[in-house]
Amino acid sequence: MDAEFKDINGNHVGVDLNSMVSAKVFDLGFINVDLKSGDTVNAWIEFDGSTTVLTVWVSYSNLKPKDPILTMNLDADRYFNDFMYVGFSGSTQGSTETHSVEWWSFSSFFPSSSAGAAAPPPPAVTLMNPGANSAGSSSSLSPPPSIAPSVAQKESKSSSCHNGLCKENLGAVAGVVTAGAFVLALFAGALIWVYSKKFKRVKKLDTLGSEIIKMPKQFSYKELKAATKCFNANRIIGHGAFGTVYKGVMPENGEIVAVKRCSHSSQGKNEFLSELSIIGTLRHRNLVRLQGWCHEKGEILLVYDLMPNGSLDKALFEARMPLPWSHRRKILLGVASALAYLHQECENQVIHRDIKTSNIMLDEGFNARLGDFGLARQTEHDKSPDATVAAGTMGYLAPEYLLTGKATEKTDVFSYGAVVLEVASGRRPIEKDATGAGKGGVSSNLVEWVWTLHREGRLLLAADPRLENEFDEAEMRRVLMVGLACSNSDPLARPSMRSVVQMLVGDAEVPIVPTTKPNTGLSTSHSQLLLSLQDSVSDIDGIITISTSTSENSFSGIDIV
Incomplete structure (x- = not known):
């Protein structure tokens, strides 16, 4: 979540059109999808050029849901060029989260001019997760689409070539296949490296948590998220050296607490762990009391008693x-x-x-x-x-x-x-x-x-x-x-x-x-x-x-x- 770009929370889908401020957003909490759950989340994005409608579905399942989460009219001519790239990017603002693409597919087609045209062709390029179920397994995939309708007709008459290109230039086909295999090998190697780094980091943080974070009580991320209403910006009551402080109302007993959330920078996490290790061992009537902590989903959260009269600087300079x-x-x-x-x-x-x-x-x-x-x-x-x-x-x-x-x-x-x-x-x-x-x-x-x-x-x-x-x-x-x-x-x-x-x-x-x-x-x-x-x-x-x-x-x- 980034308040600078008017994000509604840290668990949403947004459509950004040449801007970091989303033109339309959807809170995934309404369909019980949590992007930080660690589970695979699937998304389907479709754009119909004839109706200029962009539609988005999101689900934990590999089967596309019946109802979309987001639909909007989009004048593609304002944003699309004749030649464009399709790709992925991710940012965690220094968080311990890792963004991974498990599988993807992309298709693009033009409607047939004949009235009896067949259904649109299947995806042109597909990379699947070996662990996917039958809905996404390789056995159920159709062959890649032909380059053009005329070539598709030739395909049915040939048992040795899938399209006319391989007849004309076998060397070109060999080159494309070799390059494709090389790219896939690099992609697989990158995924293995990312996951090995992720698991090492998680293991390190878990060890650190067991050795340092020995606080009075361990809260769950779910209850602190509910207490702060998904860390709503309206609940912010202050900013610490490396984190933001939210007012929270515990769902179980209605107790009002202060929840300090790490700023997600690497320095911020180090300072938070330092704060945990120090404040957890201190007991004095003139120190803010730490009630507990939470270390889940890449987040480090501290729960303190909420001081009803605020901070001294506000009492000195802002009170009536x-x-x-x-x-x-x-x-x-x-x-x-x-x-x-x-x-x-x-x-x-x-x-x-x-x-x-x-x-x-x-x-x-x-x-x-x-x-x-x-x-x-x-x-x-x-x-x-x-x-x-x-x-x-x-x-x-x-x-x-x-x-x-x-x-x-x-x-x-x-x-x-x-x-x-x-x-x-x-x-x-x-x-x-x-x-x-x-x-x-x-x-x-x-x-x-x-x-x-x-x-x-x-x-x-x-x-x-x-x-x-x-x-x-x-x-x-x-x-x-x-x-x-x-x-x-x-x-x-x-x-x-x-x-x-x-x-x-x-x-x-x-x-x-x-x-x-x-x-x-x-x-x-x-x-x-x-x-x-x-x-x-x-x-x-x-x-x-x-x-x-x-x-x-x-x-x-x-x-x-």
């Missing part, structure tokens, strides 16, 4: 009423508690790598639930991280992570600091052409702006004006100072998340934050590049991946997805 200060403090404390658990209390340390307000969900009591572990990585405690391709969302990424590609708990702390300042100020980490009215000046970078206010002794001006001063000034100052401490350019100066929890509850003092923002330690060229990149980002919710180099003077590439 401003989020009260008491809720904001509770949310920040909950996220800090979840990160302290991931960094220091799990058997293996978990680095989230994509902490942002859109990945923080809110339950019915406005308690924070951290989710979307598609970019998360597990490492042993106190082990030096490996350099990878930097991934995350611009505005939340630590400067040293952009340079080295090494994700640590301190890069998560920096992202949390950006979230703290965002929640307290009601401003996004990067705002293009911000007016800055009443906020002490214009700046596109939230961290830089708050640090400027801190240097000028006007830190409380960073508070969200929509709160209308309905907050405790000491609490607001403490929260903003925690945000600045976490956003320190020097990773060694950032506190641990356990210390942050203690600061927020008042059990520990916030460390002294210098009025002048510390140097990033990057070269001037690197700093200018990062600032210009941040200023150029208009969609701050986009995922950014940056290929980096550890050499002093080189960035190997930047790619915003």
Whole structure:
């Protein structure tokens, strides 16, 4: 299914006429045919030039059904040329599915001008699956059609030649037969190769599923498909790092859940399996709870509790009423508690790598639930991280992570600091052409702006004006100072998340934050590049991946997805 081309779902037949947007479609669910069932699906397509009617039948059976699924008038002159090819093509958008042509036949004929003409000739070319039943077996096939009516008459008078061509040029016939055999051999070899790759892939995925996917419950594809109404676009409630999230209503008990569907890219599947292996072992009140999973028909689906109050970014920027200060403090404390658990209390340390307000969900009591572990990585405690391709969302990424590609708990702390300042100020980490009215000046970078206010002794001006001063000034100052401490350019100066929890509850003092923002330690060229990149980002919710180099003077590439 591709919403860009207005597909109704992922299980349909469409007629595309010089366009990827179908002129007419039919939902195969109405005839109980599932293209991802793994069973052979047969299709018959007929076009009658005299009536200009195109007719399509689809069935699991080798016998053509009585009723077609699709009929439409088609002005063939607009689309057909005098000479054309008939062929097959397929695309899975990176899915693990394999498209195979088991058998096919094609026929083309012109109606006879005589009134007593015989029925149209049988198919001209036929390639059959050896496993087909009698309806498609080679024993029931008629011989190929003659080249022309006059040649057909000669055929009946000759026992050694099927048509006049073989009489005139035996060498041409031998050449055609040899070429045809060669093509069939190549086709058979390709089919064997495709199926061997398919079976190896399925075996690999099954092994992976048995070893990694050990979740609370395994759902069937059928019930999740029904819960999301065939993954209807109207049920989409969000987009993760490498997947789409749908609202689902379970058919058995009516429970409302969130179903996350893999994006079908090879990278997306790797991230989903990573998310499965990590989130399935975690248990914390401030993490989104995974109910179960599904791995069928080339799909990987995760089922989570649905958070009735949506994501934190929508509560901050799209709600009609401003989020009260008491809720904001509770949310920040909950996220800090979840990160302290991931960094220091799990058997293996978990680095989230994509902490942002859109990945923080809110339950019915406005308690924070951290989710979307598609970019998360597990490492042993106190082990030096490996350099990878930097991934995350611009505005939340630590400067040293952009340079080295090494994700640590301190890069998560920096992202949390950006979230703290965002929640307290009601401003996004990067705002293009911000007016800055009443906020002490214009700046596109939230961290830089708050640090400027801190240097000028006007830190409380960073508070969200929509709160209308309905907050405790000491609490607001403490929260903003925690945000600045976490956003320190020097990773060694950032506190641990356990210390942050203690600061927020008042059990520990916030460390002294210098009025002048510390140097990033990057070269001037690197700093200018990062600032210009941040200023150029208009969609701050986009995922950014940056290929980096550890050499002093080189960035190997930047790619915003």
